[in-house]
Amino acid sequence: MTYQTITEYNATGADGLFSYASSVVPIFTPMLLFSFWIIMALSIFFSQKRQSGVGNFAISSAVASYVTMGLAVVLTLIGGMITPAILFIVFAVTIATTLWLLLEKDSSY
Numbered sequence: 001m002t003y004q005t006i007t008e009y010n011a012t013g014a015d016g017l018f019s020y021a022s023s024v025v026p027i028f029t030p031m032l033l034f035s036f037w038i039i040m041a042l043s044i045f046f047s048q049k050r051q052s053g054v055g056n057f058a059i060s061s062a063v064a065s066y067v068t069m070g071l072a073v074v075l076t077l078i079g080g081m082i083t084p085a086i087l088f089i090v091f092a093v094t095i096a097t098t099l100w101l102l103l104e105k106d107s108s109y
Helices: 013-024 028-052 057-075 084-102
Strands: none
Touching (some): 028 057, 028 084
16 A cells, blocks of 8 residues: 555645645644643643742643644644544543643642
C-alpha cells in the first residue's frame, strides 16, 4: 500500500496540509491536541510557580483543557481534521479537569 502524496491530495494552503497529514496519519490530530494541552498546562503551572511560589496543576490543567477545547472546535472547521469521537474526548477531558478543580480539597482560590 502506498501513501497518497500531497500533489495527489489536491489541497492548497495550511488547511490542506493539516487535512493531508490527518488523512495519512490518523493519530496526528489527537497527538497535536494532546501536545498542545501538555505545553499549555505545564507553561501555566510553571508560570504560577515562578510568580507566586506555588503552582496548582488542577488550575493549569483546567485552563489548558478549555483552550484545547477551543482549538478543537476551530479545527472542526477544517474538513476531515477532527472526528466527533475526538471532539467528545476533548470535551470529556475538559469536564473532568473542571470537576477536579472544583472538587479539590485545597481550594484557596
